Amino acid sequence: MTEESKTPGATPPIAIADYLKNRLDPQIAWYEAKSRKAKSTYWWFTIVQFAGTALVPVLNSLSAFDRNFLFVSSGSAACAAFATGFLVLQRPMEHWLRYRNAATTLAGFRTRHAYQTKPFDSGDIDRLLIDMAEHEIATENDTWAVEMRRTGSK
Secondary structure, eight states, X not given: OOXXXXXXXXXXXXXXXXXXXXXXXXXXXXXXXXXXXXXXXXXXXXXXXXXXXXXXXXXXXXXXXXXXXXXXXXXXXXXXXXXXHHHHHHOHHHXXXXXHHHHHHHHHHXXXXXXXXXXXXXXXXXXXXXXHHHHHHHHHHHHHHHHHHHHTOO
């Protein structure tokens, strides 16, 4: 028993399997889910943007036969403008790539730890994994906080 674990009120060190199961794996899954959602959002709004702008000249030319196509054309242009504004302001592509990068980085740490490849090939590899993973998570949280202050979002 170490001196640290004998100290009253001291928290015993966490087993690496518990850390992987209760912290790292759920965090990787969270980043992957957020990445998928941001990717889907990006592609759907991009499709609306392209379709809306591509339909405007077609609908305008059809308005020669029926004036109601002008209203549909205006609606199509409005949808495209909304989608463009959303993509610019919310930046789902940036979030998609950032979350994907965080998930990939954490998964890489986990894999290299499991196979004991650099930098997990000597020393206290469990502590190193925890330190590196928590640093990556904290860095992503800091980036998120800066982003929320910049956009005025929650």
